[in-house]
Amino acid sequence: MRGKKIIIGVCGGIAAYKIPQLVRLLKKRGACVRVALTDAGARFVSELTLATVSEEPLYRNIFPPTESEGVDYTRHISLGEWADALVIAPATANTLARLSAGLCDDMLAAIFLTLRPGKPVLIFPAMDGQMFLSPSVQRNIATLAAQGCSIVTPESGELASGICGIGRMPEPETLVAALEEALHERALSSPLYGKKVVVTAGPTREKIDGVRFISNYSSGKMGFAIARAAVERGALVTLITGPVHLSTPPGVERVDVESTAEMNAAAEGFFGSCDLFIGAAAVSDYRPAAPYEGKMKKDDEHIELRLVKNPDILAGFGRQKSASQLAVGFALETRTGLESARKKLTEKNLDLIAFNFFDRKTCGFDVDTNILTLIGSDGVATELPQLTKDEAAGKLLDAIEQRCLNNGL
Numbered sequence: 188m189r190g191k192k193i194i195i196g197v198c199g200g201i202a203a204y205k206i207p208q209l210v211r212l213l214k215k216r217g218a219c220v221r222v223a224l225t226d227a228g229a230r231f232v233s234e235l236t237l238a239t240v241s242e243e244p245l246y247r248n249i250f251p252p253t254e255s256e257g258v259d260y261t262r263h264i265s266l267g268e269w270a271d272a273l274v275i276a277p278a279t280a281n282t283l284a285r286l287s288a289g290l291c292d293d294m295l296a297a298i299f300l301t302l303r304p305g306k307p308v309l310i311f312p313a314m315d316g317q318m319f320l321s322p323s324v325q326r327n328i329a330t331l332a333a334q335g336c337s338i339v340t341p342e343s344g345e346l347a348s349g350i351c352g353i354g355r356m357p358e359p360e361t362l363v364a365a366l367e368e369a370l371h372e373r374a375l376s377s378p379l380y381g382k383k384v385v386v387t388a389g390p391t392r393e394k395i396d397g398v399r400f401i402s403n404y405s406s407g408k409m410g411f412a413i414a415r416a417a418v419e420r421g422a423l424v425t426l427i428t429g430p431v432h433l434s435t436p437p438g439v440e441r442v443d444v445e446s447t448a449e450m451n452a453a454a455e456g457f458f459g460s461c462d463l464f465i466g467a468a469a470v471s472d473y474r475p476a477a478p479y480e481g482k483m484k485k486d487d488e489h490i491e492l493r494l495v496k497n498p499d500i501l502a503g504f505g506r507q508k509s510a511s512q513l514a515v516g517f518a519l520e521t522r523t524g525l526e527s528a529r530k531k532l533t534e535k536n537l538d539l540i541a542f543n544f545f546d547r548k549t550c551g552f553d554v555d556t557n558i559l560t561l562i563g564s565d566g567v568a569t570e571l572p573q574l575t576k577d578e579a580a581g582k583l584l585d586a587i588e589q590r591c592l593n594n595g596l
């Protein structure tokens with residue numbers, strides 16, 4: 188649960204009183220929890236309580252409170268991307284109907300509609316027994332189940348009305364266990380589950396002298412997104428990174444390096460043992476032949492800096508990989524560089540290459556989005572639209588999973 192981003196949708200049912208406790212249990216396990224509250228839900232449990240225990244703002248109205256400058260107009264669609272899982276508890280008859288009909292009239296409904304495919308949705312219906320068994324509620328439940336939602340049947344027992352019957356929401360501990368199982372199941376179903384994955388990320392620094400270096404604008408965001416996505420699919424991930432300002436994704440083993448030679452040495456240590464090697468680092472192709480000891484003086488009108496070639500880490504892995512290992516690389520080229528990406532794929536003996544270009548606005552270095560074209564060793568190219576780097580990482584791993592399945596790995 189550590190580091191998992193969970194959204195709890197709380198509807199207008201009596202069982203909403205159990206949700207602050209659920210939030211606390213999830214947070215204790217290291218999850219980051221945000222709550223989307225329906226208007227009716229706010230009559231049963233206070234916004235203040237939920238905001239306090241979650242330590243996050245509450246999400247309720249789809250419209251921003253003010254329409255002045257600085258308002259995030261994508262807020263209603265961004266949470267669906269943010270979340271690793273959505274839990275709707277208690278799910279009222281009314282909200283089951285709204286969601287099965289595809290309505291988008293509050294934040295909870297918007298999150299439901301924009302949640303990324305494959306992310307678990309756990310729905311805990313809680314209501315009067317007759318209501319639960321009514322054909323309309325059962326039809327809506329069946330529709331949501333057919334869409335891939337996990338519907339957790341309510342327990343039988345004494346209900347808020349005093350009547351005994353089916354309809355009671357399980358205790359928060361049971362909800363936590365169901366969520367843990369759903370997240371685990373998702374990982375278990377991935378061909379990457381239990382695989383040893385090495386990802387390189389970020390720039391490298393090549394020393395000119397004691398205080399100066401050659402580097403590039405790489406932020407490491409793409410490689411970190413890949414490492415995060417691989418862990419979510421149950422992989423055992425080692426992330427070898429150059430100097431970046433990013434925190435380590437939970438569950439990832441991080442190795443910090445500075446130069447390409449250091450990255451190469453660190454990577455080589457995993458060449459024999461990893462199942463998948465993903466080279467997302469923007470390593471320097473060349474390094475100064477003889478870095479100056481101390482600080483170079485500016486006495487000379489001209490200086491010459493002789494550069495020598497660095498080792499090609501990915502090609503090194505490609506040369507020695509076995510039939511059960513996969514090599515995946517990135518080719519950062521100009522906009523028209525698809526052919527040189529194809530050439531790299533063949534020359535470096537890769538299984539997949541992600542061609543991308545850079546404009547410093549929508550793709551490439553140091554931005555939050557990317558536009559990838561994935562080219563397989565069979566020559567088939569798949570163009571992806573502009574996506575966040577997290578989404579792009581997901582698509583890349585989908586393609587890798589497909590290769591694992593095709594190759595029986």
Ligand SMILES: Cc1cc2nc3c(=O)[nH]c(=O)nc-3n(C[C@H](O)[C@H](O)[C@H](O)COP(=O)(O)O)c2cc1C
Pocket residue numbers: 197198199200201202225226227228277278279280281282283313314315
């Ligand atoms: C005291 C009271 C308790 C309620 N409990 C439930 C409940 O447990 N389950 C349910 O589906 N609806 C229950 N309702 C009805 C919902 O609050 C109502 O349908 C509301 O429109 C749901 O809105 P929402 O789905 O947007 O949260 C209750 C209503 C009242 C007045």
